[in-house]
Amino acid sequence: MMGKDKSTGDYLSNALNQPKMSSPKQRNPSATKNALLDAARTEFxxxxxxxxxxxNIASDAGCNAALINRYFGSKIGLFEAVMEECIDLAPLHGLSPNEMVEALADIALGKADPTGGFDPMVVAIKSSGSEEAHDVIRNKLGNPMVEQLAALIGGNNADQKAGMLLSIVSGMFVGRVSVDADALSAEHxxxxxxxxxxxxxxxLLSGT
Known part of the structure; x- marks a missing residue:
């Protein structure tokens, strides 16, 4: 029964003015995948x-952890997608041997910079103890990087030279962060x- 001071029109008006429940927001699959990749880069x-x-990755991406399996199949699938981002060595193209050495030294000395952006080589070093991640690191990062650098170097034993140079670069990270020896600190x-x-x-110049 309606109250004495309420008319049928009043009740209809109140009903029409009630806030409507919003429908669930449609998830954008592309945006969700990108958010997961961004969060995974940081976590890895x-x-x-x-x-x-x-x-943690799903939480940082603002979604349910089940979506990692939906979009990437598994944790290793997500890791593989992240490691697709091989370091681009194109800026080394056309450099003289001395200029290439200087550029690689810059990369090596920048490995311990905590403010730096995503670096798949750092991820690879920190993941080196994982048997599950090993093949992904080799096939998505190690071999492609050697191939890129070897193509720039050219000549005899280019693959081996490229592998040695990249080992020196990654070794600086190990020395500065894992070993943390004072002799390798930034002041030197x-x-x-x-x-x-x-x-x-x-x-670089061996055998030439």
């Missing part, structure tokens, strides 16, 4: 493959750069 770079949590960059130059030049 922070902890490496074994330490990465799919729950000038001396380290000179030594890197000598080592890389010896590799």
């Amino acid at each position: 770079q922070r902890t490496g493959y074994n330490g990465a949590s799919t729950r 960059d000038d001396a380290i750069r000179a030594l890197l130059g000598h080592a890389m030049t010896a590799v």
Whole structure:
């Protein structure tokens, strides 16, 4: 029964003015995949493959962890998608041997920069203890990087030279972050750069 002071029109008006329940927001699959990839880059770079949590990745991406399996099949599938982003060595194209050595030394000395952007090589180093991640690292990063650099170097033993140079670059990260020796700290960059130059030049020019 309606109250004494309420008319049928009043009740209809109130009903029409009630806030409507919003319909569930449609999820954009492309945006969700990109959000998961962005969150995975951060997590894998922070902890490496074994330490990465799919729950953390999904939470940072603002979605349910089940969507990782939906879009990438598994954690290793997500890792493979992240590692597709091989470092682009095209900026080294056309450089003289000395210029190439200087550029590679810059890359090596920048490996321990915590403010740097996503770096798949750092992810690979932090994930090196994972048997599950090993083949992905080799096939999506290691071999493609060697092939890129070898094509730029040319000549005899180009693949081996490229592999050695990239090992020197990644070794600086291990020395500075994993070993954390005072002798390799940033305050010694000038001396380290000179030594890197000598080592890389010896590799690059060997057999020429």
